[in-house]
Amino acid sequence: MNARAYALSDGNSFYCSCERVFDARLAKVPVIVLSNNDGCAIARTNEAKALGIRMGEPWFKIRDMCKARGVRVYSSNYALYGDMSARVNAVYRGFSPRIEIYSIDESFLDVSDVRERDRESLARDMRETVRAWTGIPTCVGIGPTKTLAKLANHIAKKNPVLCGVCDLTDPEQYDHWIIRVPVPDIWGVGPANARRLETLGCDSAADVRDLDPRVARQAMTVVGERLVRELRGEACLDLEEIAPTRKGCAVTRSFSERVENRATMEQALATHAARLGEKLRAGGLATSHITVFFHTSEHDRGRPQRSVSTMVSLPEASSDSRVLVKAALHGVRKTWRDGYRYSKAGIVTTDLVPLAASQRAFPGLGQLDREMGAALMQAMDACNRRFGRGAVVPGAAGFAPRRAWSTKFEMRSPRYTTRVDELPVVAAA
Numbered sequence: 001m002n003a004r005a006y007a008l009s010d011g012n013s014f015y016c017s018c019e020r021v022f023d024a025r026l027a028k029v030p031v032i033v034l035s036n037n038d039g040c041a042i043a044r045t046n047e048a049k050a051l052g053i054r055m056g057e058p059w060f061k062i063r064d065m066c067k068a069r070g071v072r073v074y075s076s077n078y079a080l081y082g083d084m085s086a087r088v089n090a091v092y093r094g095f096s097p098r099i100e101i102y103s104i105d106e107s108f109l110d111v112s113d114v115r116e117r118d119r120e121s122l123a124r125d126m127r128e129t130v131r132a133w134t135g136i137p138t139c140v141g142i143g144p145t146k147t148l149a150k151l152a153n154h155i156a157k158k159n160p161v162l163c164g165v166c167d168l169t170d171p172e173q174y175d176h177w178i179i180r181v182p183v184p185d186i187w188g189v190g191p192a193n194a195r196r197l198e199t200l201g202c203d204s205a206a207d208v209r210d211l212d213p214r215v216a217r218q219a220m221t222v223v224g225e226r227l228v229r230e231l232r233g234e235a236c237l238d239l240e241e242i243a244p245t246r247k248g249c250a251v252t253r254s255f256s257e258r259v260e261n262r263a264t265m266e267q268a269l270a271t272h273a274a275r276l277g278e279k280l281r282a283g284g285l286a287t288s289h290i291t292v293f294f295h296t297s298e299h300d301r302g303r304p305q306r307s308v309s310t311m312v313s314l315p316e317a318s319s320d321s322r323v324l325v326k327a328a329l330h331g332v333r334k335t336w337r338d339g340y341r342y343s344k345a346g347i348v349t350t351d352l353v354p355l356a357a358s359q360r361a362f363p364g365l366g367q368l369d370r371e372m373g374a375a376l377m378q379a380m381d382a383c384n385r386r387f388g389r390g391a392v393v394p395g396a397a398g399f400a401p402r403r404a405w406s407t408k409f410e411m412r413s414p415r416y417t418t419r420v421d422e423l424p425v426v427a428a429a
Contacts, residue, residue, distance in 0.1 A: 004235045005116075005142060005169050006149040007109045007123060009092060009130070011085075012137045012157070014105035015043035018084045019074055021135035022416050030071040034059055037256050037408045038075055075412035083417040087134050095126045100239040108146060108239055116169060123165045143168040146237045147230035150187035151205060152177075178231070181205040188227065193220050205231060245352075246283060251275045252346025256408040258300070259342045265294060266332050268405050270396035272347045273328035277321030278384070281377060286317035286355040290324060290347050292331030297343035306342075308335045317353055320373045321380070325394050388419065 011017055015033040020026040030047035034040065040058045041048075051069055053062055059073075066073055085104045092099055098110035114122055123140040130138050141152025148168045155177050156166040168174045183202050184194045196219045202208045208216070209231035216224035226236045251272040259265050269292060280286060293309035312327040312334075328347055383392040393399075414422035 004144050005111045006146050007111045008141045008149040008153040009107055009138050010153050011105035013043055013045050015081055016045045017136050018081050019413055026072055033074050037254050073411055075409040077412050079415045079418045088130055088136055091130050091133055098239055110239055120165055120167045127164055139164045141166050144233040145230040145235045147187050154185055179204050179206040248350040249279050250348040253407055254344045255405040257405055259405055262336045264405055266329050267398040268345050269328040269332055270325045273324040274321040274394050274397050276347050277319050277324045280319035284355055285352045286319045287349040287352055288317040289313045290327055290349045292328055292347055294342045294345035296340050300341055303341055306340045310335050319355055320377055321394055325396050
């Protein structure tokens with residue numbers, strides 16, 4: 001194995017843990033967090049898992065059971081979770097100068113400069129510091145490659161005897177655990193590839209490691225060969241400290257109520273277009289076309305079904321919400337048909353380009369309007385950062401209290417860390 005070493009730190013039942021940080025009554029109580037529109041369970045504490053609540057289980061199916069068994073249920077609170085994630089990563093940066101934020105609850109750290117005998121103690125110190133400073137419990141996996149670090153993290157979670165840390169840069173630990181991890185638990189091995197590997201006689205991560213890389217490549221393309229080499233300790237994947245420039249962007253939502261009239265659909269897609277513009281501006285990107293879509297739900301049995309999408313081209317690449325809203329409204333009017341109950345809508349764009357380098361339709365012409373538009377968007381974004389998203393929106397998007405189609409968050413906890421008006425208040429005696 002080489003001298004490289006990566007640590008993967010992962011928040012345990014992260015969304016649920018965020019809820020527990022601000023409510024001590026939730027300790028050792030079954031807790032679940034639901035997806036948008038309170039659709040299905042997307043996070044569960046160990047106590048909730050012990051009750052048989054499965055990941056992705058629809059809320060309407062488990063509502064009565066949760067009430068009977070005392071399960072605390074929350075709507076998604078992404079503002080809180082995102083801010084808590086930033087706080088956790090701020091702690092990580094005190095332990096390693098090189099970090100890749102892999103997801104909202106997972107981060108890779110380069111610990112190559114830490115002596116082998118000190119890595120486990122560093123991981124334990126980091127776990128204790130994160131818990132003390134943020135309240136979030138974590139598990140840490142260490143390995144000579146990112147794949148083995150991810151595998152070590154999985155082992156640490158599944159085996160309480162390890163007390164939250166597994167170090168696969170230790171040859172004894174590596175030899176002990178690699179034969180005990182089943183193929184489907186390897187990072188990046190989905191159901192289809194798991195079946196392919198099983199046909200090759202692989203029952204464990206050790207079996208995959210021992211495959212001929214050429215055979216793995218034939219079965220799973222270059223991904224298979226890279227997997228074999230990473231399991232052998234050959235680092236093929238480095239940290240992505242800077243997130244790669246996104247190639248596409250989408251804003252899609254299921255409606256809390258079915259949409260049956262064009263005016264409501266226009267309002268929804270104008271809101272999505274404004275959000276798309278906000279995302280593009282945050283990345284310094286622009287788009288020259290958008291795809292507008294909306295469709296009915298297959299669960300509305302006996303109702304007529306319809307799914308439509310249309311591409312709308314812009315005069316030039318833009319991230320101006322006004323331009324994107326205008327295009328979205330054109331897409332709705334072009335494809336709308338009465339008589340259907342639409343359940344979801346969205347806007348998708350691909351082939352994004354840096355705004356500064358984008359080609360203009362008429363160089364020199366319209367420069368003043370573009371500059372004024374950029375200043376307006378900058379002011380709107382500043383207001384929304386200060387007063388909360390949606391404080392200032394294009395008129396076509398309507399006003400939040402009137403949006404019957406908006407995503408439901410009926411059981412959302414307060415946004416403790418980002419909204420002053422939602423802080424707990426202690427009344428004077």
